[in-house]
Amino acid sequence: MTAVTHHTAPTRFVEAEDVRYAYRRLGSGGEVPLLLLQHFTGNLDNWDPALVDALAADREVILVDYPGVSSSTGTPATTVAEMARQMITFTVALGLSRVDVLGFSLGGFVAQDMALVRPRLIRRLVLAGTGPKGAPGMHGWRKDIETHARAEEPTGEDLLYIFFAHTETSQAKGVEFLGRFLQRSDDRDVPSSLRSRDAQYDAVLEWGIPDHSALQRLTGIQCPTLVIQGENDLMIPTKVSHLMAGLIPDARIRIYPDAAHASLFQYPTEIAKDVTEFLG
Template structure:
């Protein structure tokens, strides 16, 4: 394992377009760095340390907060397109002209737009627990999921409900994840604000407005793509992954059993192995 881990990597800052981006870098190797784009309201410490450290064993990994989220300054974006331009600006601020990107959930929305807006920037793309713009079932979340996801002070119970399948085995893996992601006790990222929560949900809703023609955008993604998801995602329908894998010209798909939205936190070792093999 790398000497610097998810638990010990220092929080750094990069300036671009008046925004001070909070980020962390760890690991080494790989042809290009792997940038991880976080889920709805997530910050640097909402990643599973087991997943991040396993990815960083083979390559350099970069975590980042979107503008206006947690330790990054600026105004939170209300559209995915704006978030994509912000993440492109962040890579420019770090002097990166070629990256791999793993986008989880809303981060996968952003990653798709990045691949379309700057096709030469992204070498390989991983779309995790996400879905295509305008697809059926993407226009917001069902009521129980929205209630837990938009809680003013989210609890471990909220995360278990929305992230893990409602089975004994998946929920038990979720409890293990809750223990891991609280391991870091020093220099933890600050919680995201209600303002960023509401802005990001606006972005989720705008992305999901039914629009069959928007699916054709996927045919413009030029880079090799790995689509991964749990078999019973309660936030973003798993069938959307099959749509993406069918429409992106150079795509492959892997669905993980007995898993929901946070399958990559339920199976961190397996997902890291699959991702590293794909990127390698």
């Protein structure tokens, strides 16, 4: 029997609270499934196939579109708190009482809130290219990053600018990533809408309003946590990853060299190994 991969996993649907969630499941093994939460405007096919397949070699992996994003129906959330509750509803709809969660960028915001409001749901947490609520430098993105991130018709050049370090070596790894994530042709997810883009940016801005007291929320995360970041993230300052790792009681941090926001797409094999070891 041919193994199911990122390129061949069928898109499935589950309904809960008037939302039809689009998701994919692949892989087997592991103590609990690993739920992957996507970045700003990202959908099922914006994950790096090399990362997903490497993670799915040792455990079950679940990808999902947020409500109102790409193939999921419903209204896109305008706050991270609402997105977290939507993802909790999704886990209930699938009958999952315990999961590991990897949240990338905006997905990392959502994962933090899930860990705080449903501490018994999440066994282990991976926060990649993300930051805590209210931290310095989190209230929106600098102008050049915002321009590329909010492009009405995003291009590969936009992703390279946002996700990868502005060095020859990192950009070359970015080109390799673009080749991988464009390979799936059958049952490909539809692009996210401008409506969902604007709703998600509202959520990003609300999350980033400066609030020193909000940082204390991190001390309430009870599960073991791995923080992953590139050494020079242009979208979410790398320094706030160190802040998260210092405030979450049981956290460790791994910084990847010559990388920016999407270190997990630049080093998919290495990061899958590190994540698998942590989850194990």
